[in-house]
Amino acid sequence: MCGIVGLACLPGRIVNPARAVRKSLEKLEYRGYDSVGIAVIFNGKIIIKKGRGKIHEVHSKFNFDGTPGNTVIGHTRWATHGAPSDANAHPHSDCLGTIAIVHNGIIKNFDELKKALIKKGHVFHSDTDTEVVSHLVEDFIRKGLKPYEAFKEAIKKVKGSYAIALITAYEPDKIFFAKKDSPLIIGLGDGFNFLASDIPAFLEYTRRIIVLRDNEIGYITPTNVVIENIVTEEKVNVQSRVRIVNWTPEMAAKAGYPHFMLKEIHEQPRALNETLLGLGPEINRAAELILKADRVFIAAAGTSYHAGLVFEYYLAKLPGIMSHAFISSEYSKYSKIADSNDLLVAISQSGETIDTLMALRLFKENGAKVISISNVIDSAIPRESDLTVYTRAGPEIGVAATKTFTTQVLVELVLALKIAELEGTLLPSEYNEKLSTLTKIPKVVEEVILKNEALALQLANTLSYKNNIYYLGRGLGVPIAKEGALKLKEIAYIHAEAYPAGESKHGPIALVEKDFPVLFVVLDDENKESIVGNIMEMKARNAYTIGLLTYGNDEIAEKLDFTFTLPRQEYFISPITYTPILQLIAYYTAVKRGYDPDKPRNLAKTVTVE
Numbered sequence: 001m002c003g004i005v006g007l008a009c010l011p012g013r014i015v016n017p018a019r020a021v022r023k024s025l026e027k028l029e030y031r032g033y034d035s036v037g038i039a040v041i042f043n044g045k046i047i048i049k050k051g052r053g054k055i056h057e058v059h060s061k062f063n064f065d066g067t068p069g070n071t072v073i074g075h076t077r078w079a080t081h082g083a084p085s086d087a088n089a090h091p092h093s094d095c096l097g098t099i100a101i102v103h104n105g106i107i108k109n110f111d112e113l114k115k116a117l118i119k120k121g122h123v124f125h126s127d128t129d130t131e132v133v134s135h136l137v138e139d140f141i142r143k144g145l146k147p148y149e150a151f152k153e154a155i156k157k158v159k160g161s162y163a164i165a166l167i168t169a170y171e172p173d174k175i176f177f178a179k180k181d182s183p184l185i186i187g188l189g190d191g192f193n194f195l196a197s198d199i200p201a202f203l204e205y206t207r208r209i210i211v212l213r214d215n216e217i218g219y220i221t222p223t224n225v226v227i228e229n230i231v232t233e234e235k236v237n238v239q240s241r242v243r244i245v246n247w248t249p250e251m252a253a254k255a256g257y258p259h260f261m262l263k264e265i266h267e268q269p270r271a272l273n274e275t276l277l278g279l280g281p282e283i284n285r286a287a288e289l290i291l292k293a294d295r296v297f298i299a300a301a302g303t304s305y306h307a308g309l310v311f312e313y314y315l316a317k318l319p320g321i322m323s324h325a326f327i328s329s330e331y332s333k334y335s336k337i338a339d340s341n342d343l344l345v346a347i348s349q350s351g352e353t354i355d356t357l358m359a360l361r362l363f364k365e366n367g368a369k370v371i372s373i374s375n376v377i378d379s380a381i382p383r384e385s386d387l388t389v390y391t392r393a394g395p396e397i398g399v400a401a402t403k404t405f406t407t408q409v410l411v412e413l414v415l416a417l418k419i420a421e422l423e424g425t426l427l428p429s430e431y432n433e434k435l436s437t438l439t440k441i442p443k444v445v446e447e448v449i450l451k452n453e454a455l456a457l458q459l460a461n462t463l464s465y466k467n468n469i470y471y472l473g474r475g476l477g478v479p480i481a482k483e484g485a486l487k488l489k490e491i492a493y494i495h496a497e498a499y500p501a502g503e504s505k506h507g508p509i510a511l512v513e514k515d516f517p518v519l520f521v522v523l524d525d526e527n528k529e530s531i532v533g534n535i536m537e538m539k540a541r542n543a544y545t546i547g548l549l550t551y552g553n554d555e556i557a558e559k560l561d562f563t564f565t566l567p568r569q570e571y572f573i574s575p576i577t578y579t580p581i582l583q584l585i586a587y588y589t590a591v592k593r594g595y596d597p598d599k600p601r602n603l604a605k606t607v608t609v610e
């Protein structure tokens with residue numbers, strides 16, 4: 001996690017480079033926000049300003065914008081090694097103050113490197129793993145190496161994951177970089193070049209990008225980019241790697257909403273529409289690969305794992321294929337199981353989640369094929385997959401996943417329908433009919449949000465005083481319930497537990513007493529009658545019952561204390577249409593409790609450490 005930025009620009013090409021980097025860091029705050037800092041080269045000297053706190057707090061103390069200089073690096077931190085503090089904030093320097101470094105990732109062998117450097121007389125100023133790199137570079141420069149050679153030698157010594165940007169007072173117009181297992185992207189400008197952990201950081205200035213790959217190392221200047229592979233020592237043809245992204249700066253701005261999360265919830269109709277329109281022949285290819293495989297595994301984390309559970313359900317119910325979804329950090333369990341006839345579906349909006357990447361690598365090493373579903377073009381997981389189907393949700397800045405979940409589910413649904421058609425479970429005419437239902441989803445979601453937002457706000461007033469809540473569903477309602485519970489837990493800090501409604505009597509109902517909130521996801525499927533029974537058992541214990549159900553289910557609505565209603569629909573689209581209501585409930589409950597839903601405590605959007 002952590003966000004890093006680098007900007008090298010010709011004098012005057014960007015009016016205030018330090019300000020530009022500060023603004024870029026604000027775009028990356030979703031990656032971590034416990035401390036922040038910048039380093040600038042001015043008149044041959046490095047100036048560092050940094051401290052514990054959010055960007056606006058540290059900026060109001062140090063005035064980042066008032067720092068002159070045209071070569072700037074910056075960092076917004078999510079602590080791994082060393083508690084959040086002024087000293088542990090990045091950038092870090094060497095003994096002489098001639099080097100400054102920002103880093104996202106973990107240097108696993110930092111302890112042993114640090115001890116060796118201390119023995120040589122180096123003095124450290126932080127508890128971070130990162131600081132060893134600046135001292136290593138210093139050490140190699142003292143031995144007579146030029147800065148870039150010293151940087152390369154230093155990187156050869158470190159083990160772990162890293163996206164690094166480093167500046168030295170010796171070569172003031174260069175920013176050195178290295179990348180392994182943490183994202184790093186170059187933004188190409190006219191008279192300036194950026195480095196950043198994510199594209200929105202420089203979207204205001206350029207849409208021409210190069211997504212760096214593992215083991216790539218090099219430097220940017222205002223007018224030049226050099227990239228090589230540190231293992232093979234091959235030079236990269238920079239021009240061949242340039243891509244143009246179709247994201248706009250407006251997509252990465254709040255557009256009048258108080259929080260990114262609320263904006264992103266409201267963006268779902270557009271995101272769904274664009275995802276649907278953007279699907280092409282890769283759906284057929286993915287469907288064929290799935291049909292060819294002996295076994296299908298699905299690996300993902302957090303919200304993407306819930307999308308994985310939905311896919312498992314779709315495969316079982318539409319083409320009738322058995323699959324197994326697992327939480328990607330548990331990948332080691334499959335080391336003896338995965339084989340060359342298997343297929344892994346890796347789901348990751350960021351395309352960078354380390355656990356999902358590790359699961360992917362394990363399956364690949366065992367010869368399996370990998371399909372990924374991702375929202376970020378050219379990110380690590382798509383790059384290492386045999387095939388990727390992209391969602392087109394646009395940048396998601398709020399830490400809690402919203403539009404990326406519903407678009408992932410949409411892709412899965414199209415894919416499951418395609419598989420069903422290819423294997424003959426669905427006739428081509430039925431397939432086309434189902435697809436035409438999907439084109440109506442964006443409108444349905446728009447209506448659902450419009451009709452239920454005020455109700456979500458009303459329910460939030462009640463929930464904001466609760467300490468616990470159950471989210472229950474059956475069948476496809478289970479992953480929806482799980483996703484709703486995760487949203488409430490992560491942004492409103494209320495203990496929320498989701499499980500299949502039939503399980504209550506096997507234990508969890510013991511906790512239920514008067515006014516204990518229980519939310520039911522009621523779908524128009526074969527489980528409806530059973531779930532009514534589950535509502536009744538909670539009512540009998542005086543629970544506070546909340547339900548999401550479609551119009552026309554008045555008898556069920558009467559049994560509930562609080563109801564959200566949606567248009568009648570085929571039950572299989574419900575993860576896309578029901579979940580926005582659960583997102584709104586979580587959002588308004590967090591706001592009511594005084595929390596910032598865009599920046600939940602202890603969380604960062606992209607988890608690039610195991």
Ligand code: F6R
Nearest residue numbers: 302303304348349350353400401
């Ligand atoms: C929850 C959330 C996380 C992510 C998880 C996986 O709102 O955002 O649980 O879903 O960290 O991230 P990706 O999809 O980028 O692999």
